Amino acid sequence: MDKFGMYAKFTAKPGVRDQLVGILLEAAAGAESDPGCELYVVNVSETEPDTVWVTEVWSNAEAHEASLQDDTTRAMIQRAMPLNAGVESIPIRPVGGKGIK
Amino acid sequence: MDKFGMYAKFTAKPGVRDQLVGILLEAAAGAESDPGCELYVVNVSETEPDTVWVTEVWSNAEAHEASLQDDTTRAMIQRAMPLNAGVESIPIRPVGGKGIK
Numbered sequence: 001m002d003k004f005g006m007y008a009k010f011t012a013k014p015g016v017r018d019q020l021v022g023i024l025l026e027a028a029a030g031a032e033s034d035p036g037c038e039l040y041v042v043n044v045s046e047t048e049p050d051t052v053w054v055t056e057v058w059s060n061a062e063a064h065e066a067s068l069q070d071d072t073t074r075a076m077i078q079r080a081m082p083l084n085a086g087v088e089s090i091p092i093r094p095v096g097g098k099g100i101k
Numbered sequence: 102m103d104k105f106g107m108y109a110k111f112t113a114k115p116g117v118r119d120q121l122v123g124i125l126l127e128a129a130a131g132a133e134s135d136p137g138c139e140l141y142v143v144n145v146s147e148t149e150p151d152t153v154w155v156t157e158v159w160s161n162a163e164a165h166e167a168s169l170q171d172d173t174t175r176a177m178i179q180r181a182m183p184l185n186a187g188v189e190s191i192p193i194r195p196v197g198g199k200g201i202k
Contacts, residue, residue: 005144007108007154007156007191021196024198025196025197025198028197028198028199029199031198031199032199037199038199038200039140039142039156039198039199039200040198040199040200041140041158041195041197041198041199041200041201042195042196042197042198043106043193043194043195043196044193044194044196045191045192045193045194046192046193046194047191047192053108053191053193054198055108055140055156055198055200057142057200090108090146090148090154091146091147091148092144092145092146092147092154093144093145093146093147094142094143094144095122095126095143095144095145096126096129096142096143097125097126097129097132097140097141097142097143097155097156098129098130098132098133098138098139098140098141098142099139099140099141099142099156099158099200099201100142100200
């Protein structure tokens with residue numbers, strides 16, 4: 001089955017980028033125990049001061065969907081929401097390489 | 102030292118995307134033995150038929166720079182070049198998460 005991936009772009013409201021990064025790192029820590037999550041890497045933009053990018057790779061779309069139903073994930077999203085001015089994502093299909101299964 | 106990362110976007114000339122993917126997967130296989138390379142994941146866009154995205158994470162900028170001096174990498178770039186209509190990249194600084202050190 002195809003893997004599922006995205007580059008999720010979060011634009012933080014002014015001054016709260018690092019707070020948002022903290023929440024996303026908590027989400028990443030939670031993903032450590034999810035075998036369906038292969039990558040959840042939190043990055044800051046080198047060019048846009050309020051931008052945070054998350055690189056996500058999941059075993060398949062169902063694994064990602066299931067994670068969104070998780071109570072801890074939902075609580076995390078609720079906390080992150082007020083810090084965001086905007087969220088968009090680039091949908092990608094991981095085909096191989098170093099760092100994924 | 103800060104990690105170094107990017108989302109590299111390759112726009113293949115019409116009809117040769119999969120050939121380009123093949124070369125990038127060879128590059129990824131070469132990166133397996135490079136301890137400075139933490140991630141080199143090859144993805145195709147789900148929305149743009151000629152677009153290939155590579156997710157790169159390196160231990161630091163020097164590790165990335167050194168890889169570009171490598172003869173095998175240079176030969177791979179030479180082979181990929183004629184297949185590309187354009188290359189751009191989104192520079193990011195990985196701060197943590199699942200799948201990197």
